[in-house]
Amino acid sequence: MSRLYPTLEDMTVDRMAQAQMAGQPQPHAFQHHPQPQVQAPIYAPPQHGPVYPGVALAGPPVHPGGAPPQYPGQAAAFAPLYPRLDEYMGIAITPELVRTKMPTVVALHHPQGMAVAGVTPAGAQVVAPLSGGAVGLKKAEVTHGIRHVQIGMVKAGGGKIGLRVRNINNGIFITFVERGSPGAVAGLRFGDQILQINGANMAGVDTDKAMKILVKCASDTAPISMAIKDRPFERTITMHRDSNGTAGFVFKDGEITSIVKDSSAARNGILTEHQLLEIEGQNVIGLKDKEVLNIIKASPACITITIMPSFLYKHMMKCISMSMVQKNMDHSIPEV
Numbered sequence: 367m368s369r370l371y372p373t374l375e376d377m378t379v380d381r382m383a384q385a386q387m388a389g390q391p392q393p394h395a396f397q398h399h400p401q402p403q404v405q406a407p408i409y410a411p412p413q414h415g416p417v418y419p420g421v422a423l424a425g426p427p428v429h430p431g432g433a434p435p436q437y438p439g440q441a442a443a444f445a446p447l448y449p450r451l452d453e454y455m456g457i458a459i460t461p462e463l464v465r466t467k468m469p470t471v472v473a474l475h476h477p478q479g480m481a482v483a484g485v486t487p488a489g490a491q492v493v494a495p496l497s498g499g500a501v502g503l504k505k506a507e508v509t510h511g512i513r514h515v516q517i518g519m520v521k522a523g524g525g526k527i528g529l530r531v532r533n534i535n536n537g538i539f540i541t542f543v544e545r546g547s548p549g550a551v552a553g554l555r556f557g558d559q560i561l562q563i564n565g566a567n568m569a570g571v572d573t574d575k576a577m578k579i580l581v582k583c584a585s586d587t588a589p590i591s592m593a594i595k596d597r598p599f600e601r602t603i604t605m606h607r608d609s610n611g612t613a614g615f616v617f618k619d620g621e622i623t624s625i626v627k628d629s630s631a632a633r634n635g636i637l638t639e640h641q642l643l644e645i646e647g648q649n650v651i652g653l654k655d656k657e658v659l660n661i662i663k664a665s666p667a668c669i670t671i672t673i674m675p676s677f678l679y680k681h682m683m684k685c686i687s688m689s690m691v692q693k694n695m696d697h698s699i700p701e702v
Contacts, residue, residue: 369493370491370492371492371493372492372494372497372500373497373605373606373630373633373634373668374630374633374634375496375606375630375633375634376493376494376495376496376498377493379495379496380495496668497604497668500666500668501646501666501702502604502647502666502668502669502670503604504647505646505647505648505670505700506602506644506647506670506671506672507602507647508596508597508600508601508672509596510595510596510597511595511596512561512594512595512596513593513594513596514591514592514593514594515552515553515591515593515594516589516590516591517548517549517552517589517590517592518548518589518590519548520548520583520584520586520589520590525584525585526544526547526548526584527547527548527580527583527584527590528543528544528547528549528550529542529543529544529547529549529554529580530542530577530686531560531573531576531580532573532682532685533571533572533573534678534682536569536570537559537568537569538559538568538571538576539557539559539560539599539682540555540556540557540558540559540560541556541682541683541686542556542686542690542691542695543555543649543695543696544694544696545694545695545696545697546696547696550696550698553700554592554594555597555649556597556643556649556651556695557597557598557599557600557643557674557682558595558596558597559594559595559598560576560592560594561592561594561595562591562592562593563579563580563583563590563591564583564590564592565591566579597672599674599675599678600643600673600674601672601673601674602670602672602673603631603634603635603636603670603671604634604668604669604670605630605631605633605634605636605669605670606630606667606668606669607630607667607668607669608630611663612626612629613629613630613631613662614629614631614632614636615629615631615636617642617655617658618655619655620642620650620653620655620658621639621640621676622636622637622638622639622640622641622642623638624638625637625638636671636673637673639675639676639677640673640674640675640676641673641674641676641679642671642672642673643672643673643674643679644671644672645658645661645662645665645670645671645672646665646666646669646671646699647670647672647699648661648697649696649697649698650697651683651691651695652688652691652692652695653692653697
């Protein structure tokens, strides 16, 4: 089964772990019985030491009698293949990080532990030894799938649904979600595509007609039913901040303008001329750069951002008042 990784750092660390295991003989390696191969994603750490050199795992001895049995040449055979991971790519790998973020390493004490974040529809395992515990991965997830959304209590809330939409390439896309509105409560997000409203297809409907349909639906007492395609123009990038707390990209007015060489942002494929839409799943459209920077600084070391090409973002936003966006856009933090 193929393997996918949220970040390049996850892939590199996972490969290091596999190589480390491949270079370590099993305790019964000198018996004549054939030894099974190590199969991913279960790394089966040897029962006499940690997988990662330089990281000591807390826990009781795994050999009740004391030291593990010794074999000729064992010390040389178990020399580390990689010097130290605690300095790798500027990421400080501490014992606490190993226990909380790398469950396969702790499989020594918990054999069922797996650093697998999930399985894709194609059957590929998503392996995340560094990023697996990051809540932002789930909050910012862009599936491009279709979901049903029901919006109720619109008339009771003043008859406003709290959305602005725009026709792009004959599709209707959400360009504004008002804070605390029925649309925001229903979980609608900037960039969502509306496929149907109360069973009526939106393909080919222009912007004005789509807004009239929404206004008419909001005046009724019945709930509004929508088929929503999850943000087809957007993608997420997960990266790791270095020991200085930087991820490695520069932005102005929310647009990424430059990338720091050899940074996590550069390694994980971030691009210039792209607009920052979300940080850890929180919408940042309309916020000042200083406010966005404060959100980034307050985020965990493993951070996920949502972006889209700048030219497309500007096209979607060109008919919307930025003062309205700055004052009323929904910037709430999504729940997982």
